[in-house]
Amino acid sequence: MSLTTVLSRQNATQDTQSISSSATKALGWAALVGFAILVVLAFAWVPADTRITDQGDVVGQFDAVRLMFVHVPSAILAYTGFGITFLASLGYLRWRTDWWDIMAASAAEIGVIFGVLTLVTGSIWGRPTWQTWWEWGDVRLVTTLVMVLVFIGYLAVRRIPANAAVKARRSVVIALVGAANIVIVNRSVDWWENRTLHQQSTLLARKIRDETLFTLTFAFVVGATLFGWLLLHRFRVGYLERQITEQEVQKAIAERQAESAAHDTGSLTQASNPTGQIQPQSKTSP
Amino acid sequence: MTHLGYLIAGWSVTVLAVVGYAWWVLARLRSLGRRVPANRQRWMMPDDLTDDGNEHTELSEQP
Numbered sequence: 104m105s106l107t108t109v110l111s112r113q114n115a116t117q118d119t120q121s122i123s124s125s126a127t128k129a130l131g132w133a134a135l136v137g138f139a140i141l142v143v144l145a146f147a148w149v150p151a152d153t154r155i156t157d158q159g160d161v162v163g164q165f166d167a168v169r170l171m172f173v174h175v176p177s178a179i180l181a182y183t184g185f186g187i188t189f190l191a192s193l194g195y196l197r198w199r200t201d202w203w204d205i206m207a208a209s210a211a212e213i214g215v216i217f218g219v220l221t222l223v224t225g226s227i228w229g230r231p232t233w234q235t236w237w238e239w240g241d242v243r244l245v246t247t248l249v250m251v252l253v254f255i256g257y258l259a260v261r262r263i264p265a266n267a268a269v270k271a272r273r274s275v276v277i278a279l280v281g282a283a284n285i286v287i288v289n290r291s292v293d294w295w296e297n298r299t300l301h302q303q304s305t306l307l308a309r310k311i312r313d314e315t316l317f318t319l320t321f322a323f324v325v326g327a328t329l330f331g332w333l334l335l336h337r338f339r340v341g342y343l344e345r346q347i348t349e350q351e352v353q354k355a356i357a358e359r360q361a362e363s364a365a366h367d368t369g370s371l372t373q374a375s376n377p378t379g380q381i382q383p384q385s386k387t388s389p
Numbered sequence: 390m391t392h393l394g395y396l397i398a399g400w401s402v403t404v405l406a407v408v409g410y411a412w413w414v415l416a417r418l419r420s421l422g423r424r425v426p427a428n429r430q431r432w433m434m435p436d437d438l439t440d441d442g443n444e445h446t447e448l449s450e451q452p
Contacts, residue, residue: 142400151391165391173403216410220403227399231392329407336414343421346429 123336130332137325144318145172152315170228172318176326177220178247182285183330184214185254189282192275204271205341207278208261211254213333218251233300242291243301250284257281267348 123131152168153161191207225244226236238244257277261270292301311319390396422430 167392167395169396170399173399177403213410216406220406223402224399227395227402231395333407333411333414336411336418340414340417340421343418343425343430346425347421350425350429 127332127335130328130335134325134329134332137321137328141172141318141322141325144314144321145169149314149318164232167228167231168315170224171315172322174221174224174228175319176322177217177224179323180326180330181214181218181221181251182289183327184210184212184217185250185281185285187334188214188254188257188278189285192278192282195271195275199268201267201342201345204267204274205338205345207274208258209334209337209341211257211278212337213330215251215254215258217330218247218254222247222251229300235300238300241299241301242295243288243299246284246288246291250281250288253277253281253284267345 146169149169149172151163151165153163153165155161187210188207191203191210195203195207222244225247229238230236254277257274260273260277263270263273265273292299292303296303
């Protein structure tokens with residue numbers, strides 16, 4: 104076996120170790136297979152949304168209802184991401200360790216991805232259903248937008264150069280404020296029911312049934328699996344970033360110590376040999 | 390099937406965003422993994438950080 108083959112195998116092993124474990128691989132595959140099944144269920148099994156009125160007209164969302172299986176789980180995952188950010192921020196306040204700070208940041212980033220997806224897929228779903236892409240008077244839409252913007256701000260603040268502890272404390276404040284938005288967004292359709300195009304909770308009111316309910320529940324499970332996979336990997340990115348920062352700090356300290364030691368040695372030599380003449384070396388070392 | 394354009398747009402944007410983000414995370418993980426020694430790549434648990442020892446990485450006020 105050649106040296107190149109051995110080295111390339113070692114690199115491959117190292118890459119695999121750094122990216123995933125057996126558990127995260129299984130989680131990733133489960134999410135992929137689950138998503139494929141979800142597509143089949145959503146497009147081939149769930150019937151179109153239609154109702155016949157007393158006048159005999161056929162009304163409903165028709166096939167546009169299939170957008171529910173990406174829009175609603177996205178919203179739930181955005182809540183989950185921001186909720187974890189809130190809890191991890193509380194954890195940071197209590198324990199003041201990197202773990203909680205990295206967890207909060209990782210969950211916030213994933214929450215923002217799903218938050219933006221919620222807004223985009225909601226807008227796409229709203230056009231055929233409500234004949235509008237966006238409605239500024241709708242409290243659910245506006246409060247969701249505010250929530251996502253707050254957490255985008257959270258991520259922006261984390262990018263401002265600062266001491267890690269200062270950065271973490273600033274982030275905690277924004278996370279706590281942003282978390283209040285989660286409740287407002289969720290309850291907005293009940294608190295301001297006349298100022299929204301959204302219906303009130305259809306799940307709790309059991310307005311969704313049979314194939315649609317099963318598929319939506321399945322979409323939540325697939326979403327949760329995907330979220331878990333993303334969070335594990337994103338957390339690990341944050342952890343490795345922190346390790347690199349520590350390495351760089353330790354390297355800088357070592358360099359400064361070496362410089363300082365060299366400077367001290369130079370000063371001692373200068374003090375013991377003020378003329379600057381080179382002394383002959385002793386033949387016997389101590 | 391009705392509203393096909395909306396369905397394709399909604400599902401595609403979701404798949405592209407999630408796959409794109411997952412791809413970015415994996416690429417970043419691979420890149421960072423090469424820069425950190427294997428003994429410092431293990432999963433970090435909260436308990437590792439609350440006690441003293443080599444794994445203690447509590448945030449400090451020092452720059």
